[in-house]
Amino acid sequence: MTLTEAVTAQTPLVQRLLDGVAALGADPPGITRVAYGPGESAAHALIAEAGRALSLTASTDAGANLTLRWASPSAQRAPVLIGSHLDSVVQGGNFDGAAGVIAGIAAIAALQAAGIQPKRDIEVLALRCEEAVWFGLGLIGSRCLLARLPEGALDLPHARGGLTLAASIVACGGDPARLREGTPLRDPRGIGAYLEVHIEQAPQLIEAVAPVAVCLANPGNVRHPFIRITGEDAHTGLPHRFRHDAALAGADLSLALERLWLAEEKAGRPMAVTIGRFHTDAARHSLTAVAGDFTMSLDLRGYDAEHLAALEGRLAAIVAEVAERRGVTITLGERSAAAPGPMDPAIIAGLGAAAARLGIAAPALNSPGSHDANNFAAAGVPTGMLLVRNQNGSHNPHEAMDTPDLMAAIAVLTDYLAHDAA
Structure with a gap:
C-alpha cells in the first residue's frame, strides 16, 4: 500500500x-x-x-x-x-x-x-x-x-x-x-x-x-479580563464639562486601541485587539443616569515578543491619556500572558x-x-x-x-x- x-x-x-x-x-x-x-x-x-x-x-x-x-x-x-x-x-x-x-x-x-x-x-x-x-x-x-x-x-x-x-x-x-x-x-x-x-x-x-x-x-497575547473604569454617577442632564463618564471612557479606550491596531498593520506589524466584555453595571445602569462604573476586557496580540512588549507600553500610555482626559480611574487589573x-x-x-x-x-x-x-x-x-x-x-x-x-x-x-x- x-x-x-x-x-x-x-x-x-x-x-x-x-x-x-x-x-x-x-x-x-x-x-x-x-x-x-x-x-x-x-x-x-x-x-x-x-x-x-x-x-x-x-x-x-x-x-x-x-x-x-x-x-x-x-x-x-x-x-x-x-x-x-x-x-x-x-x-x-x-x-x-x-x-x-x-x-x-x-x-x-x-x-x-x-x-x-x-x-x-x-x-x-x-x-x-x-x-x-x-x-x-x-x-x-x-x-x-x-x-x-x-x-x-x-x-x-x-x-x-x-x-x-x-x-x-x-x-x-x-x-x-x-x-x-x-x-x-x-x-x-x-x-x-x-x-x-x-x-x-x-x-x-x-x-x-x-x-x-x-x-x-x-501570536502571543497579553490579557486583562476585567478592566475597571471608575467615574462618577450623575444625572443625564449634567453638562459635558462636569461629567466623569465611565462608559464613554471605555468607548474612547476601545477606539484608541483600534487606531493603534490599524496603524501597526499599515506599518507591516501584524497584531490584534479584541474587546470581549464591554458593559455598565447591569444592577445599576439606567436610561437616565451617567454611568460611574464600567467593565471591559482586552486581549492584545502580537507575533514577536519585543513587539508585544512595545504594544503593552502603548496600552499604558493610552490608558493614562484617556483617564486624564475623561477624569476617570482606569484599573487594568488581573493580567495573564502567553508567549x-x-x-x-x-x-x-x-x-x-x-x-x-x-x-x-x-x-x-x-x-x-x-x-x-x-x-x-x-x-x-x-x-x-x-x-x-x-x-x-x-x-x-x-x-x-x-x-x-x-x-x-x-x-x-x-x-x-x-x-x-x-
Whole structure:
C-alpha cells in the first residue's frame, strides 16, 4: 500500500472520531466539552481507545494530559510529539483542537498501514484545558507539561462550579503537588519536535483557495479580563464639562486601541485587539443616569515578543491619556500572558516540501490564534503547525472544516513524518 493510499484509508477512522467527540460534547446549537469535565474526559477516553487499537502505549501525566506513544524499535533521535486539545468553549464548534488530536492518530495509523517504521518515537498528546474560558487562563495542559503555569494558577476557580484548578486536575488523575515543584514534566531538551494541526481561525485559506497552510507563527497575547473604569454617577442632564463618564471612557479606550491596531498593520506589524466584555453595571445602569462604573476586557496580540512588549507600553500610555482626559480611574487589573510562537524554519521547510511532493497547495501564513504550540516554541522545542481551511472561524457552532481538507493536512503531516523516518 502506498503512503497516499494508506492516508486515504484512514478517512473512516477520522470521521468516526470526529463524530464521536461531537456526540460527547453535543450542546445545541453547538459543542461544549468542559475542561476537566465529563465531556473532555470522555473525549480523552475515546482517543485512548483509538490509540489502543493501534497498539499505542497510553499514559497520563501530572497535569492529566493524555500521551499515546508509538515506540520505535530503533529510536535514534528524540521523540516527535503531535498534539492539540479536546476541550471547547461553551457552545463552540467540534473541530477546534479535536481535529488536531485526531490527525495525530490518523497519521500513525497511516504509517503503520504503509509499513513505515519511524526512527524515533511518535507520541500523540491530548492536552487539557487549552481554552481560557474555564479558568481565565489558556493553554493549561501545555503549561503544566512545560512548567509554564503562572504563580497562583493552581488556585484559580473553574468557571463551572468553582473547583480550583488543582482540585480539577486531581479529579482527572493528575498530581498538582508535582506541578507545584515548578520543573517540567518533560524536559524540553528531550523533545525532538512538536507538531500541531489546527483549524484556521480566519478565512485566509478560503481566500487563498487552499485546503491547508504551513504556519509561520502564532501570536502571543497579553490579557486583562476585567478592566475597571471608575467615574462618577450623575444625572443625564449634567453638562459635558462636569461629567466623569465611565462608559464613554471605555468607548474612547476601545477606539484608541483600534487606531493603534490599524496603524501597526499599515506599518507591516501584524497584531490584534479584541474587546470581549464591554458593559455598565447591569444592577445599576439606567436610561437616565451617567454611568460611574464600567467593565471591559482586552486581549492584545502580537507575533514577536519585543513587539508585544512595545504594544503593552502603548496600552499604558493610552490608558493614562484617556483617564486624564475623561477624569476617570482606569484599573487594568488581573493580567495573564502567553508567549508568541514562532515556528521552526526547518520544520516550516519540511512541511512545505511534503505538501509540494503531494501536489497540495499549502501557502505559508500566520495563525490568528494562540495555541499549545506557543508554549513548546517558547520552551525551545522545534515546533511546526499546519492550519486547515475552515470558513466560519472558531469558538462558534458554525465551524465549517470539511473532512477532505483535514485529510489533506493529515497527508502532509504523514508524508513529513515518513521522510523524517527515512
